Amino acid sequence: MSDSIISISGLNKWFGEFHVLRDINLDVASQERIVICGPSGSGKSTLIRCINRLEEHQEGSIIVDGTELSHDIKDIDSIRREVGMVFQQFNLFPHLTVLENCTLAPIWVRKLPREEAETQAMGYLERVRIPDQANKYPGQLSGGQQQRVAIARSLCMHPKIMLFDEPTSALDPEMIKEVLEVMVDLAQSGMTMLVVTHEMGFASQVADRVIFMDDGQIVEENIPSEFFENPRSDRTKLFLGQILSH
Amino acid sequence: MSDTAFHRRQAEMLPSRPAPAGQTGAVGWMRANLFSSPFNILLTLISLFLLWSIIPPAFDWAFFDAEFVGTSRDDCVGGAGACWAWIDQRIDQFVYGFYPAESRWRVNLAVLLLIPALAWVLIEKAPGARYGRWFALFYPVIATLLLVGGLGLEEVTTDKFGGFMLNLVAGLAGIVLSLPIGILLALGRRSKLPVVRVVSVTFIEVIRGVPLITLLFVAIVILNLFLPQNVSLDQLARVMIMVTLFASAYIAEVIRGGLQAIPAGQYEAAQAMGLGYWKMMRLIILPQALKISIPGIVNTFIGLFKDTTLVIIIGLFDILGQARLLQTNPEWIGEVDHETYVLASVFFFVICFSMSRYSIGLEKRLDTSGR
Numbered sequence: 001m002s003d004s005i006i007s008i009s010g011l012n013k014w015f016g017e018f019h020v021l022r023d024i025n026l027d028v029a030s031q032e033r034i035v036i037c038g039p040s041g042s043g044k045s046t047l048i049r050c051i052n053r054l055e056e057h058q059e060g061s062i063i064v065d066g067t068e069l070s071h072d073i074k075d076i077d078s079i080r081r082e083v084g085m086v087f088q089q090f091n092l093f094p095h096l097t098v099l100e101n102c103t104l105a106p107i108w109v110r111k112l113p114r115e116e117a118e119t120q121a122m123g124y125l126e127r128v129r130i131p132d133q134a135n136k137y138p139g140q141l142s143g144g145q146q147q148r149v150a151i152a153r154s155l156c157m158h159p160k161i162m163l164f165d166e167p168t169s170a171l172d173p174e175m176i177k178e179v180l181e182v183m184v185d186l187a188q189s190g191m192t193m194l195v196v197t198h199e200m201g202f203a204s205q206v207a208d209r210v211i212f213m214d215d216g217q218i219v220e221e222n223i224p225s226e227f228f229e230n231p232r233s234d235r236t237k238l239f240l241g242q243i244l245s246h
Numbered sequence: 247m248s249d250t251a252f253h254r255r256q257a258e259m260l261p262s263r264p265a266p267a268g269q270t271g272a273v274g275w276m277r278a279n280l281f282s283s284p285f286n287i288l289l290t291l292i293s294l295f296l297l298w299s300i301i302p303p304a305f306d307w308a309f310f311d312a313e314f315v316g317t318s319r320d321d322c323v324g325g326a327g328a329c330w331a332w333i334d335q336r337i338d339q340f341v342y343g344f345y346p347a348e349s350r351w352r353v354n355l356a357v358l359l360l361i362p363a364l365a366w367v368l369i370e371k372a373p374g375a376r377y378g379r380w381f382a383l384f385y386p387v388i389a390t391l392l393l394v395g396g397l398g399l400e401e402v403t404t405d406k407f408g409g410f411m412l413n414l415v416a417g418l419a420g421i422v423l424s425l426p427i428g429i430l431l432a433l434g435r436r437s438k439l440p441v442v443r444v445v446s447v448t449f450i451e452v453i454r455g456v457p458l459i460t461l462l463f464v465a466i467v468i469l470n471l472f473l474p475q476n477v478s479l480d481q482l483a484r485v486m487i488m489v490t491l492f493a494s495a496y497i498a499e500v501i502r503g504g505l506q507a508i509p510a511g512q513y514e515a516a517q518a519m520g521l522g523y524w525k526m527m528r529l530i531i532l533p534q535a536l537k538i539s540i541p542g543i544v545n546t547f548i549g550l551f552k553d554t555t556l557v558i559i560i561g562l563f564d565i566l567g568q569a570r571l572l573q574t575n576p577e578w579i580g581e582v583d584h585e586t587y588v589l590a591s592v593f594f595f596v597i598c599f600s601m602s603r604y605s606i607g608l609e610k611r612l613d614t615s616g617r
């Protein structure tokens with residue numbers, strides 16, 4: 001595909017001797033929403049962390065928005081500006097207020113004037129429905145609120161792509177919903193999203209494609225309805241059986 | 247139950263009475279904290295005995311039996327208490343050393359200017375902080391000019407520096423310089439670049455592994471062997487450099503501890519939003535690491551400040567040197583051995599205790615964890 005915003009081909013990665021990603025090929029079109037699932041240790045996090053170079057790969061190529069990831073710091077930084085990431089543990093900056101968390105990168109990376117960055121941040125905080133918490137510190141918020149701040153913080157950089165690494169798995173059940181709502185909202189606005197999650201409801205509602213990984217490989221990928229109703233490989237069936245039986 | 251009885255009687259509009267003795271107030275506090283168990287009672291009694299046997303005699307010595315007026319030791323000989331009669335004549339020496347009397351206003355001015363400079367740095371919401379910080383940045387230049395001379399001010403060589411002013415100058419310079427050097431060393435020690443790492447580790451370990459006094463002798467004696475004949479480095483500058491480097495090695499290790507406490511997720515989040523190494527360190531990592539390291543940093547600062555008394559080995563007379571001088575002065579010999587040390591200790595204690603209190607306040611202010 002030539003119009004793909006992310007293009008991964010022949011990707012191999014090792015942690016020392018451990019072959020963690022094996023021959024990954026993946027193209028993501030602009031505005032596409034992809035859900036990645038698979039058993040623990042299958043390499044899901046490692047895969048999406050390769051896309052913004054939090055992990056270095058050894059073989060193959062990753063092209064993001066027309067720039068190939070190499071050792072060139074400039075390329076890495078320009079890709080990171082376009083790719084937002086939301087972590088399982090939120091990773092908000094505890095010494096900064098919610099608002100400062102959201103304005104930091106726009107001010108220091110995008111060189112936005114402070115007022116402009118703040119107006120924009122308030123806009124996104126409203127979008128994730130917590131404008132009233134702007135002047136609190138992350139430590140004073142609930143997990144769900146923190147994760148929504150983390151999403152707003154990423155959006156403030158106007159990323160073209162958003163990566164989510166199990167954004168709800170550190171949350172209590174009643175908070176999962178508020179975060180998923182924000183993510184559904186974001187998906188409907190046309191953001192390109194790669195989401196590692198086991199929230200199958202979310203997958204069937206918004207995903208264009210579901211990817212199943214095991215042992216560092218993409219075992220199966222399909223549109224959600226097919227993926228859930230007609231899983232082809234035995235591993236997928238086993239995995240879905242375990243997940244959906246809860 | 248007494249509670250319900252109390253409620254019932256309140257209906258009869260009895261005047262309120264104090265809570266039962268032994269539950270609240272001083273008596274209650276004492277019962278809970280001083281006499282809660284036999285062991286606690288024993289500790290309390292021992293402490294009381296110690297306080298009783300130390301404090302009244304100390305007060306007698308320092309105040310009630312002390313001699314405050316006089317012109318020489320003769321006025322103090324035979325007295326049971328302390329001899330403070332020397333203070334009014336000699337305090338200037340304890341503060342300024344041999345700094346020329348007609349130029350002492352320059353020291354005073356430097357200290358006076360230090361107050362706003364410190365305030366602008368240390369107090370977050372000080373008015374005019376924006377320009378104040380610039381002033382603070384240039385303060386070292388201003389102070390050096392005032393103290394050493396130049397630009398029309400008569401030169402005062404550093405061998406005239408002395409008394410507590412010398413401790414302050416050396417201590418402040420060391421504190422101001424050792425923090426940035428320590429930060430760089432700590433970052434260097436964790437750097438991915440092998441050369442940077444090896445240099446930092448070697449520096450830290452060598453400096454920490456050698457007694458400060460050895461370093462000072464190296465700076466004074468051995469450095470001369472390597473320096474070209476015509477280069478002369480001020481003796482005081484040498485001591486200050488060594489004390490600073492010594493403190494930076496310790497600060498580097500304290501900050502390294504702080505850096506290790508920052509979770510990897512903080513680095514990842516900063517990198518993921520496109521911050522480069524230095525911005526990430528300055529905006530995200532160091533503010534958190536330094537906050538954790540405050541107790542250790544202040545501890546090192548206090549140690550550094552007290553180490554300034556080692557200027558005695560280059561023949562300068564700081565406040566401790568002045569104390570010794572007076573002890574051997576024929577006019578006062580034999581009468582001021584303890585008193586002069588007490589005075590010097592008071593000076594040090596005031597500064598060190600202030601640092602300690604400030605750091606506690608700072609930690610509270612920077613605490614952003616939820617309530």
Ligand SMILES: Nc1ncnc2c1ncn2[C@@H]1O[C@H](COP(=O)(O)OP(=O)(O)OP(=O)(O)O)[C@@H](O)[C@H]1O
Binds near residue numbers: 018038040042045
């Ligand atoms: N920095 C690392 N060094 C060595 N091994 C690692 C490292 N990070 C991950 N691994 C290993 O690589 C494998 C894949 O890890 P990864 O975190 O990508 O899995 P995952 O699919 O995200 O699993 P989970 O669902 O538990 O998050 C695991 O076996 C893990 O132990």
Ligand SMILES: [Mg+2]
Binds near residue numbers: 045165
């Ligand atoms: Mg993972």
